[in-house]
Amino acid sequence: MSEPKPLTRNQTLVLDTLSAEHAPLSAYDILDRLREEGLKAPLQVYRALETLTERGLAHRLESLNAFVACAGDDCHRSGVIGFAICEKCGSVAEFSDFVLRQRLEGWADRQGFHPHETTIEMRGMCAACSVAA
Amino acid sequence: MSEPKPLTRNQTLVLDTLSAEHAPLSAYDILDRLREEGLKAPLQVYRALETLTERGLAHRLESLNAFVACAGDDCHRSGVIGFAICEKCGSVAEFSDFVLRQRLEGWADRQGFHPHETTIEMRGMCAACSVAA
DNA sequence: ACTCTAATGTTATATCATTACGCTTGCTTC
DNA sequence: GAAGCAAGCGTAATGATATAACATTAGAGT
Numbered sequence: 391m392s393e394p395k396p397l398t399r400n401q402t403l404v405l406d407t408l409s410a411e412h413a414p415l416s417a418y419d420i421l422d423r424l425r426e427e428g429l430k431a432p433l434q435v436y437r438a439l440e441t442l443t444e445r446g447l448a449h450r451l452e453s454l455n456a457f458v459a460c461a462g463d464d465c466h467r468s469g470v471i472g473f474a475i476c477e478k479c480g481s482v483a484e485f486s487d488f489v490l491r492q493r494l495e496g497w498a499d500r501q502g503f504h505p506h507e508t509t510i511e512m513r514g515m516c517a518a519c520s521v522a523a
Numbered sequence: 524m525s526e527p528k529p530l531t532r533n534q535t536l537v538l539d540t541l542s543a544e545h546a547p548l549s550a551y552d553i554l555d556r557l558r559e560e561g562l563k564a565p566l567q568v569y570r571a572l573e574t575l576t577e578r579g580l581a582h583r584l585e586s587l588n589a590f591v592a593c594a595g596d597d598c599h600r601s602g603v604i605g606f607a608i609c610e611k612c613g614s615v616a617e618f619s620d621f622v623l624r625q626r627l628e629g630w631a632d633r634q635g636f637h638p639h640e641t642t643i644e645m646r647g648m649c650a651a652c653s654v655a656a
Numbered sequence: 657a658c659t660c661t662a663a664t665g666t667t668a669t670a671t672c673a674t675t676a677c678g679c680t681t682g683c684t685t686c
Numbered sequence: 687g688a689a690g691c692a693a694g695c696g697t698a699a700t701g702a703t704a705t706a707a708c709a710t711t712a713g714a715g716t
Binding site: 657658659660661662663664665666667668669670671672673674675676677678679680681682683684685686 | 687688689690691692693694695696697698699700701702703704705706707708709710711712713714715716
């Protein structure tokens with residue numbers, strides 16, 4: 391274990407943008423917010439996102455084609471993460487459940503399937519929005 | 524309960540195309556295969572896919588932005604379906620697990636979250652490809 | 657200094673999905 | 687049967703998401 395590598399300028403800009411938002415952002419949303427910082431092309435954002443997601447500092451929401459900052463400090467440790475995405479307010483809750491993970495791995499083992507990346511996303515209505523409705 | 528509504532021509536074409544393939548197809552892949560049948564625009568495919576997925580005859584793989592025909596006859600009955608997608612050969616296995624479902628619903632209940640649509644996708648290497656490697 | 661790796665900047669392009677609009681078809685309700 | 691309605695269809699245009707290709711730069715290690 392050595393020092394964690396510091397983030398580069400673009401990576402920091404992108405992560406800060408995600409952290410400041412309470413909802414998922416698409417790569418293009420992020421780009422728009424960072425034009426005044428000098429970013430010009432989608433690729434600059436996608437590249438930063440790639441690094442951030444690899445390091446567990448951000449997550450990609452497959453069903454939204456969008457990204458969020460990691461909610462906990464230790465996402466890189468927990469193997470499988472689930473997301474509950476509110477379709478009304480856009481809030482995203484992150485969860486990690488051992489039984490869930492075990493169950494998926496159990497199935498995979500029995501099938502001889504070797505999972506590399508797992509996506510669990512529930513879309514629906516969060517508690518606050520359910521009350522409001 | 525009345526007779527199940529018959530599929531329209533476009534819906535049938537799209538479903539047949541998906542069924543004939545052993546891997547996920549994007550909407551544009553499908554369109555390409557159906558040009559000689561007279562389909563010309565993406566929307567014709569997307570509209571058919573919308574109906575097919577609503578009726579549980581096809582599934583959308585969020586992490587691939589692609590579609591597959593439903594593997595079982597009863598997908599519309601099982602609430603939550605998981606997919607294991609081989610990144611090497613493209614094969615897709617469908618599974619449905621009661622404990623998994625229970626676990627997700629349990630979490631949702633405790634949070635007051637009302638799930639509407641749930642996505643579970645594992646990407647990795649299938650048994651056959653693992654052996655070959 | 658040399659080399660290796662990661663990240664960068666830029667342009668162009670590929671891929672995925674929807675909006676808008678008007679027409680046709682098959683009900684069903686009077 | 688005419689009026690109204692909902693679902694589906696056809697077409698063109700556009701919007702949104704993502705990557706390819708290529709040249710360059712910055713830093714770490716030797």
